[in-house]
Amino acid sequence: MEELRNFLIEAKKNTYANANVEKLPSSRRGSNDYEYSNAQFTYHDTYFGGTRFAGEEVVYESGSAQPFWGMNYYGVTLDPNLSEEAMDKALRPALMMVGEDVDVIPVRGPKSFSNDGYDYTFNVEGDLENFNGVETISKDGHKIYELRCTGGRII
Numbered sequence: 001m002e003e004l005r006n007f008l009i010e011a012k013k014n015t016y017a018n019a020n021v022e023k024l025p026s027s028r029r030g031s032n033d034y035e036y037s038n039a040q041f042t043y044h045d046t047y048f049g050g051t052r053f054a055g056e057e058v059v060y061e062s063g064s065a066q067p068f069w070g071m072n073y074y075g076v077t078l079d080p081n082l083s084e085e086a087m088d089k090a091l092r093p094a095l096m097m098v099g100e101d102v103d104v105i106p107v108r109g110p111k112s113f114s115n116d117g118y119d120y121t122f123n124v125e126g127d128l129e130n131f132n133g134v135e136t137i138s139k140d141g142h143k144i145y146e147l148r149c150t151g152g153r154i155i
Contacts, residue, residue, distance in 0.1 A: 001128050003040065004059065004069060008106045008128075009099035011036040011043035011059075017095030019088070037062065051077040057151070069128070071107055071151030075135075079144040086145055090118035090137045107149065108135050129153045 015021055015034035024033040027046055032055075034045045040062055047055025054074045058067035077083040094109035101110035105128055113120040117140055124133035130152035137145035 004128060005099075005106055007038065007041045007043070007059065010038065011041075012098045012106065013096060015043065015045055017092050017098065019092055047073075051080045051083045058154075067154050069152070070154050071149055073147055073149040075145065075147035077145050079139075079142075082139060082144050086118060086137050086139065089116050090120045091145070094120040094122075105131060107131065107151065108133060108147075124149075126152070 014036045021034065024035055027033050030048050031046045032048070036043045042060045042062060043057065044060075045055065045057045047053050052075070055072070057071045057073075059069040060067050077086065079086075090113070091109075093115055094113040097110045097113060098108065099106040104111050104122060105124055105126070107124065107128075108122045109120060111122060119138045120135070121138075122133060122135045124131055126132060131150065133149045135145075135147040135149070136143055
């Protein structure tokens with residue numbers, strides 16, 4: 001699982017979290033897609049929606065058609081007037097910190113992060129084999145965003 005852990009950190013920093021990375025063409029109607037590969041693994045993230053969104057991440061061993069790890073997520077921006085600002089000031093910077101908090105499995109960001117009045121938190125239980133997590137963003141003490149995720153090993 002250490003190889004998967006290291007790959008997830010690499011993949012997440014080279015997909016959605018990185019504002020300079022371009023999306024792939026949609027794999028399904030209305031989807032937003034990102035993909036990253038190295039010699040050992042391929043990561044694919046696809047999501048639907050905007051201020052309310054659902055998505056899935058999967059990891060394949062290179063050359064395999066069967067995913068061996070995955071995560072599903074659903075997020076809601078509670079104040080749609082702040083959606084893009086919150087993503088740019090809190091979510092993406094927090095997600096770029098994936099793996100820096102060694103006490104948190106690398107499926108989202110660190111346990112906490114603050115930037116320009118935004119406070120990001122991620123609470124997760126379990127390990128890369130089987131986990132559940134809740135990610136929130138607050139602005140000036142008011143929760144404006146929440147994401148729930150679950151995932152683990154696929155057999």
